[in-house]
Amino acid sequence: MKGTTIHLDEYAGRLAAARIVDGRLDDLLIAPDDDSPAPGAIYRAVVDRTMKGQGGAMVKLPGGTGFLRGAKGLQQGYALNVQVTGYAEPGKAIPVSAEPLFKSRHVIVTPGKPGYNVSRRIKDDDAREALLALAHDIAGEPGETGLILRSGAGDAPSDEVAEDIAAMLELAETVLRDTGRDPELLVDGPDPHTLAWRDWDVPDALFTEPGNFAEHGVDDMIDALSDPRVDLGGGHWMSVEPTRALVAVDVNTGTDTSLAAGLKADIAAARALPAALRCRGLGGQITVDMAPAPRKERRVIEQVLKAAFRADAIDTVLAGWTPLGHFELQRKRERLPLTKILKT
Known part of the structure; x- marks a missing residue:
């Protein structure tokens, strides 16, 4: 199926959210079954x-x-x-x-960082000016607390954005007024369904009915993540395997024996790598053993990697090539590894 669909359901008894792009699992969020504080709490x-x-x-x-x-x-x-x-x-x-930070679908409230700003992804000048005017109408003149209007605000109804701004400002003010002295949870971290609503773009279709994971094959896609192999098309594939020290990625040309097989496999792997890491919840040091390709093609491979990770919300540093011809990345550990979630 072409296009993007979002599925909200449960997997293995935990809340889960899945994003499917052109029939392939592009992102996955599953709640851990323990008391680990969720990022954002x-x-x-x-x-x-x-x-x-x-x-x-x-x-x-x-x-x-x-x-x-x-x-x-x-x-x-x-x-x-x-x-x-x-x-x-x-x-x-x-x-x-x-x-x-107090983050919602349309706005991020930034205490101690004054100023009102609009996401760079909103290119239309009129839309940017309208959002800034709305921020001033709701929040007044900038003070010690700042606002960032997120990209989703550009296409949302103004009353919806205004409501979001007001709610986040009220929440921030409530927390900042806190005068307690003992350790206490003030704002719970978002669950997978909330994260999907907050951070994922509006899809072509949304499925929320219980059992839709099984009905649309999402369960099978999640089950397949236990296999390190990721098919890249054209006979190419890569293996994504976490170890104690790092995540090892091995790119293979498979059945392709053409002269450009290595370059084609490396480009396909570069495009598929962000989703493979997201869905498995992998971060830290990542070492990619690229398929053999001429040294002069490294610049092309690196450009594809940069473009792929530019669209990824998780901070990833592209460290570069090693003397042995591997490519290294450093990725923020923003999620629990899927293997750990499913063991709890």
């Missing part, structure tokens, strides 16, 4: 101890510990609001930030 935390050598501090959270970078000037016992920025690696504290 906002807590009142208490500084436990500073760690000068690491440039941060350990902070107490309800039932756990967080690690806050850039904790200069903080003292033990100090209470502050923090936001979970990712999942903790085994045996490590939960990563948190002292600059919480």
Whole structure:
């Protein structure tokens, strides 16, 4: 099926959301079946101890510990609001930030970062001016709290955007007025259905009825993620396998024996890699063993990689080529690996 469909349902008894693009699984969100704080959750935390050598501090959270970078000037016992920025690696504290953001479908409220801004993806000058005028109407003149109008606001009805701005400003003000002194959850992190509504573009079709995963073959697509092999078309394929130290990606030409087989396989792998990593929840260091191709073609492969990851919402640094001809990336650990979710 051509086009984009979004499916909201359950998988293995957990809330799940899947985005299908042209018949292929493009993104997947599944809720973990444990008490792990979800990225985006906002807590009142208490500084436990500073760690000068690491440039941060350990902070107490309800039932756990967080690690806050850039904790200069903080003292033990100090209470502050923090936001979970990712999942903790085994045996490590939960990563948190002292600059919480309040994010919804159309707006991001940025306390301590004044100014009203519009997403660069909105190119139309009239639309940009209209959104800025709407922000001033709802929020008044810029103060210490800023606003970012997201790309989705460009096509949304103005009353819907206005309602979103007002709701996020009210939530931010409520949290900022908090004067408690003990660790406490202030704003829960979004579940997969909320994340899909907040971050995914409007699809060609939306399916929300119970059982639609099975009806539309989404269950089978998720089951297939347990196999490291990703078919790339034209007989090409790649293997995506996480290890303790890194994610290893091996690109293969398969049945293609043409002179340009290596380049074609590498380009196909570069385009498919973001979705393969997203759906498996993989991050950290990623090493890609490209199929053999002339050295002069590396620039083309790198350009395709840059374009593919530019459209990906998860921060990924393209580190470049190694002396052995591998390509390395560093990707933010924003999600739990699918293997870990399904084991809980």
